Amino acid sequence: MAQLTLDDITKIFYDDDEGEIRAVDSVSVDIEDGEFLCVVGPSGCGKSTTLRMIAGLEDVTSGEIRLGDRVINDQPPAQRDVAMVFQSYALYPHMTIRRNMAFGLEQSTDLPKDEIRERVDDAAQLLGIDDLIDRKPGELSGGQQQRVALGRAIVRDPEVFLMDEPLANLDAKLRADMRTELQHLQEDLDVTTVYVTHDQTEAMTMSDRIAILNDGKLQQAATPLECYHEPNNRFVAGFVGEPAMNFFEVTREGETLVAGDFEYPLSASVADTLGAETDLTLGVRPEDVELVAEPGSDHDYDAVVDVVEPRGNENTVHLHFEAGDHESFIATVEGMRTVAAGDAVTVRFPEEAIHVFDGATGEAIRNRDMDTVEQIESAV
Numbered sequence: 001m002a003q004l005t006l007d008d009i010t011k012i013f014y015d016d017d018e019g020e021i022r023a024v025d026s027v028s029v030d031i032e033d034g035e036f037l038c039v040v041g042p043s044g045c046g047k048s049t050t051l052r053m054i055a056g057l058e059d060v061t062s063g064e065i066r067l068g069d070r071v072i073n074d075q076p077p078a079q080r081d082v083a084m085v086f087q088s089y090a091l092y093p094h095m096t097i098r099r100n101m102a103f104g105l106e107q108s109t110d111l112p113k114d115e116i117r118e119r120v121d122d123a124a125q126l127l128g129i130d131d132l133i134d135r136k137p138g139e140l141s142g143g144q145q146q147r148v149a150l151g152r153a154i155v156r157d158p159e160v161f162l163m164d165e166p167l168a169n170l171d172a173k174l175r176a177d178m179r180t181e182l183q184h185l186q187e188d189l190d191v192t193t194v195y196v197t198h199d200q201t202e203a204m205t206m207s208d209r210i211a212i213l214n215d216g217k218l219q220q221a222a223t224p225l226e227c228y229h230e231p232n233n234r235f236v237a238g239f240v241g242e243p244a245m246n247f248f249e250v251t252r253e254g255e256t257l258v259a260g261d262f263e264y265p266l267s268a269s270v271a272d273t274l275g276a277e278t279d280l281t282l283g284v285r286p287e288d289v290e291l292v293a294e295p296g297s298d299h300d301y302d303a304v305v306d307v308v309e310p311r312g313n314e315n316t317v318h319l320h321f322e323a324g325d326h327e328s329f330i331a332t333v334e335g336m337r338t339v340a341a342g343d344a345v346t347v348r349f350p351e352e353a354i355h356v357f358d359g360a361t362g363e364a365i366r367n368r369d370m371d372t373v374e375q376i377e378s379a380v
């Protein structure tokens with residue numbers, strides 16, 4: 001097994017109409033031996049192109065991809081020791097499951113037949129599809145077909161698994177089950193894995209670290225909790241977390257953040273950390289917005305409930321400020337709490353929970369108070 005290094009990799013496509021398309025822009029990330037890295041980001045941000053460059057299905061315009069000490073930029077896909085699992089299972093319909101799983105090995109290696117048979121049997125057992133091995137793909141459910149596609153990758157015993165939205169075609173329940181299974185599988189096999197998804201929940205729950213891309217550029221590569229609590233910028237803050245962080249465009253006037261009638265006074269200790277920038281964005285996560293019975297802080301605001309979305313364990317509450325231009329925002333409150341559309345409430349944005357971003361660049365200037373994210377992680 002080996003460490004996979006993406007060293008300043010860029011991919012430029014040329015299109016007759018659009019000209020140069022910088023699909024991946026100077027991305028650097030080290031993926032440790034045995035690490036599970038999820039690459040996430042919105043549609044078109046360069047996730048698949050990154051993965052395809054690692055697989056050798058796209059040329060790298062500039063930069064280096066290394067497996068251990070070996071630069072693999074110019075190696076053909078078959079020699080890279082990586083195995084890819086796609087969203088479409090890409091199984092051969094006329095072949096049995098056993099043949100589907102063995103075919104790649106038969107074509108690309110000179111392993112003896114017995115060895116191939118043993119690997120296929122082991123993988124099928126690991127994935128719980130050993131009783132399906134003589135069927136054809138058409139006789140299998142979507143989830144079973146996805147297992148076969150995984151099995152085909154596992155039998156190759158690669159240095160790296162590359163997975164491109166492998167669960168996207170499954171229904172929600174099966175996807176959740178497979179998510180857990182895949183995680184266990186990756187832990188058991190301990191193979192370095194790069195997993196592309198646009199689903200931030202999938203990324204948060206499965207990975208050791210997340211690499212978040214936007215517009216071809218790496219925004220942050222960090223543990224899920226670091227991305228959540230200590231985002232590098234507004235993009236990451238808004239992308240990670242469901243419902244998303246609330247953002248308010250504000251101007252700093254002395255020790256107060258102001259937006260029309262909205263005033264957010266800062267304590268001296270927080271104000272001191274903000275630097276000289278006055279054009280700012282205030283961020284508050286929905287679960288940090290408190291609905292308080294008794295107004296009592298200078299971070300309390302009158303608001304009106306627009307919609308309540310019950311989720312059982314919690315409610316997602318859509319509100320707007322009573323004052324000013326009635327800007328809307330979201331609070332998450334516990335499920336047993338009774339709150340209804342039309343209610344007039346008092347909300348509190350506790351100062352320890354606020355994030356502040358540069359209004360122009362989006363860079364995080366201040367993240368919520370937290371001794372260290374490591375402390376939280378060690379408590380989980």
Ligand code: ATP
Pocket residue numbers: 013014015021022023041042043044045046047048049050198
């Ligand atoms: P999605 O989640 O929709 O699959 P993605 O993040 O995987 O998106 P990519 O498929 O990597 O995004 O595409 C990144 C950018 O590169 C997009 O703007 C896309 O249009 C462009 N692109 C990808 N492949 C090509 C190609 N062969 N020729 C020209 N442009 C391309």
